[in-house]
Amino acid sequence: xxxxxxxxxxxxxxxxxxxxxxxxxxxxxxxxxxxxxxxxxxxxxxxxxxxxxxxxxxxxxxxxxxxxxxxxxxxxxxxxxxxxxxxxxxxxxxxxxxxxxxxxxxxxxxxxxxxxxxxxxxxxxxxxxxxxxxxxxxxxxxxxxxxxxxxxxxxxxx
Amino acid sequence: xxxxxxxxxxxxxxxxxxxxxxxxxxxxxxxxxxxxxxxxxxxxxxxxxxxxxxxxxxxxxxxxxxxxxxxxxxxxxxxxxxxxxxxxxxxxxxxxxxxxxxxxxxxxxxxxxxxxxxxxxxxxxxxxxxxxxxxxxxxxxxxxxxxxxxxxxxxxxxxxxxxxxxxxxxxxxxxxxxxxxxxxxxxxxxxxxxxxxxxxxxxxxxxxxxxxxxxxxxxxxxxxxxxxxxxxxxxxxxxxxxxxxxxxxxxxxxxxxxxxxxxxxxxxxxxxxxxxxxxxxxxxxxxxxxxxxxxxxxxxxxxxxxxxxxxxxxxxxxxxxxxxxxxxxxxxxxxxxxxxxxxxxxxxxxxxxxxxxxxxxxxxxxxxxxxxxxxxxxxxxxxxxxxxxxxxxxxxxxxxxxxxxxxxxxxxxxxxxxxxxxxxxxxxxxxxxxxxxxxxxxxxxxxxxxxxxxxxxxxxxxxxxxxxxxxx
Numbered sequence: 001x002x003x004x005x006x007x008x009x010x011x012x013x014x015x016x017x018x019x020x021x022x023x024x025x026x027x028x029x030x031x032x033x034x035x036x037x038x039x040x041x042x043x044x045x046x047x048x049x050x051x052x053x054x055x056x057x058x059x060x061x062x063x064x065x066x067x068x069x070x071x072x073x074x075x076x077x078x079x080x081x082x083x084x085x086x087x088x089x090x091x092x093x094x095x096x097x098x099x100x101x102x103x104x105x106x107x108x109x110x111x112x113x114x115x116x117x118x119x120x121x122x123x124x125x126x127x128x129x130x131x132x133x134x135x136x137x138x139x140x141x142x143x144x145x146x147x148x149x150x151x152x153x154x155x156x157x158x
Numbered sequence: 159x160x161x162x163x164x165x166x167x168x169x170x171x172x173x174x175x176x177x178x179x180x181x182x183x184x185x186x187x188x189x190x191x192x193x194x195x196x197x198x199x200x201x202x203x204x205x206x207x208x209x210x211x212x213x214x215x216x217x218x219x220x221x222x223x224x225x226x227x228x229x230x231x232x233x234x235x236x237x238x239x240x241x242x243x244x245x246x247x248x249x250x251x252x253x254x255x256x257x258x259x260x261x262x263x264x265x266x267x268x269x270x271x272x273x274x275x276x277x278x279x280x281x282x283x284x285x286x287x288x289x290x291x292x293x294x295x296x297x298x299x300x301x302x303x304x305x306x307x308x309x310x311x312x313x314x315x316x317x318x319x320x321x322x323x324x325x326x327x328x329x330x331x332x333x334x335x336x337x338x339x340x341x342x343x344x345x346x347x348x349x350x351x352x353x354x355x356x357x358x359x360x361x362x363x364x365x366x367x368x369x370x371x372x373x374x375x376x377x378x379x380x381x382x383x384x385x386x387x388x389x390x391x392x393x394x395x396x397x398x399x400x401x402x403x404x405x406x407x408x409x410x411x412x413x414x415x416x417x418x419x420x421x422x423x424x425x426x427x428x429x430x431x432x433x434x435x436x437x438x439x440x441x442x443x444x445x446x447x448x449x450x451x452x453x454x455x456x457x458x459x460x461x462x463x464x465x466x467x468x469x470x471x472x473x474x475x476x477x478x479x480x481x482x483x484x485x486x487x488x489x490x491x492x493x494x495x496x497x498x499x500x501x502x503x504x505x506x507x508x509x510x511x512x513x514x515x516x517x518x519x520x521x522x523x524x525x526x527x528x529x530x531x532x533x534x535x536x537x538x539x540x541x542x543x544x545x546x547x548x549x550x551x552x553x554x555x556x557x558x559x560x561x562x563x564x565x566x567x568x569x570x571x572x573x574x575x576x577x578x579x580x581x582x583x584x585x586x587x588x589x590x591x592x593x594x595x596x597x598x599x600x601x602x603x604x605x606x607x608x609x610x611x612x613x614x615x616x617x618x619x620x621x622x623x624x625x626x627x628x629x630x
Binding site for chain 1: 233234235236248252255256258259262375377378379380381382383384387388389390391392394395396398399402449454455456457458461564565568571572573599600603606609610613
């Protein structure tokens with residue numbers, strides 16, 4: 001007993017249908033799980049001089065996401081920084097050092113790879129030099145104005 | 159917490175903007191009837207009193223940068239950032255020391271260009287014109303862009319329509335009323351701005367538990383409370399000097415110095431500076447509350463409207479919250495755009511047409527020329543705003559340029575003898591040095607570098623071959 005041509009075509013068609021359905025389901029599942037930071041390389045390559053970083057992530061439009069922060073790459077003792085449907089967050093006021101962030105879609109449950117954000121303030125010796133210069137320029141400017149005003153007022157009254 | 163910046167419908171946004179626009183234009187026509195001659199149109203008859211004088215100076219200085227950028231400073235640089243922005247008020251306060259001297263040196267002066275031409279000759283005047291036109295145009299265009307962005311964010315009005323509308327309204331009432339209209343509308347706008355910021359600030363304060371807020375900031379945003387936070391500390395001096403440079407050189411302030419009654423002018427500038435000082439602190443405080451109140455900021459440039467919309471929404475103002483924010487921000491932008499239109503047009507008429515081309519206009523002919531120039535400035539601003547380029551960067555880059563004019567203004571006003579060429583060399587060296595610092599060290603050093611270099615040259619100019627300065 002053998003397969004005729006029509007049975008073979010019918011079987012081939014059913015197998016094709018199953019493959020298509022499987023691909024679609026795997027694809028949808030895969031898409032739902034992929035919530036990751038955008039511009040990961042740029043964020044990790046740059047260092048912030050004021051403790052600010054701009055995080056954004058790719059996600060489904062209405063999906064609720066969670067953003068966590070930790071001082072450790074292993075995320076021991078993490079803190080929840082944001083939970084909601086926004087597609088990004090401006091994180092400010094970070095202390096000097098390396099901070100790790102991870103993000104996930106609440107429905108999928110899988111966390112993204114940790115994102116390292118480096119905060120490096122301006123070198124202290126340079127800071128005090130520039131601040132000293134700033135102090136001198138501001139005091140000299142205000143002093144020149146007040147002194148000039150007093151002198152010109154005095155000249156007029158004479 | 160999920161906050162949407164688009165908190166009113168486009169039709170409500172159009173109604174608010176058109177109603178406010180009509181009000182300003184009608185007031186412009188009404189006040190414009192007083193402007194009988196050039197002095198009336200450009201300088202409001204040189205008779206502006208204390209209340210109008212201080213209100214116009216304050217309102218002009220409350221730009222979209224104050225209401226939009228001060229919250230960004232607080233959000234990213236913390237308490238120091240908030241104070242850094244407020245130091246821009248010192249420029250207004252110190253200008254009060256200038257006005258008596260300005261009126262004495264130039265009793266019939268009209269623009270800041272008159273001063274630079276008198277003190278530094280055509281070379282110094284030409285450099286001043288280039289710097290001030292670059293600064294004024296980038297300020298004007300960035301304001302128009304901010305207006306378009308804001309109307310799109312708050313009411314969903316397409317950027318090009320919103321930007322064109324705000325510019326058109328300001329051109330119309332400046333055209334009809336000149337400085338009379340600008341100063342009159344500034345007074346009403348300053349009252350609305352103050353009331354709005356105080357109201358929103360009070361709502362935030364009522365919703366905030368200060369102990370919890372402090373604990374939240376200490377835990378999650380410790381650098382915002384850090385006393386020695388480098389970028390924030392550097393921003394204090396840089397912003398202060400940027401503010402000095404902006405106020406000391408720009409015709410917006412010189413035209414007000416000429417427009418106010420002589421005895422009133424110093425008090426008006428002092429008062430406007432004191433009134434302005436708490437505004438960035440209030441706007442910044444709103445932003446600092448974002449974290450403790452659980453408000454997520456997606457776009458830092460929308461920090462102020464986002465937090466204000468969220469707090470007003472939580473306080474039961476619902477749909478009208480976006481309308482209230484739109485009114486306050488529309489006023490803050492209009493109050494600066496009108497002043498810049500008027501002051502830049504004056505500069506073009508007086509300095510370029512009369513000073514450079516030698517054409518003088520009187521009476522009716524002057525009004526016609528002034529009208530054409532105002533329309534042209536409006537059109538150029540519109541053309542530059544249409545592509546939606548990041549013009550705000552040009553405004554920030556102009557920090558060292560205006561900073562390098564601080565000491566030449568001081569020397570020109572108060573010193574008896576000076577080496578003019580050395581001062582002009584100092585302006586150029588300050589511009590180059592400041593721009594180098596901007597691109598190599600960071601924006602927070604640029605104005606400081608420009609001012610410091612120019613200061614050294616100007617001080618040297620007092621001792622190396624000084625000549626008596628030219629008098630009017």
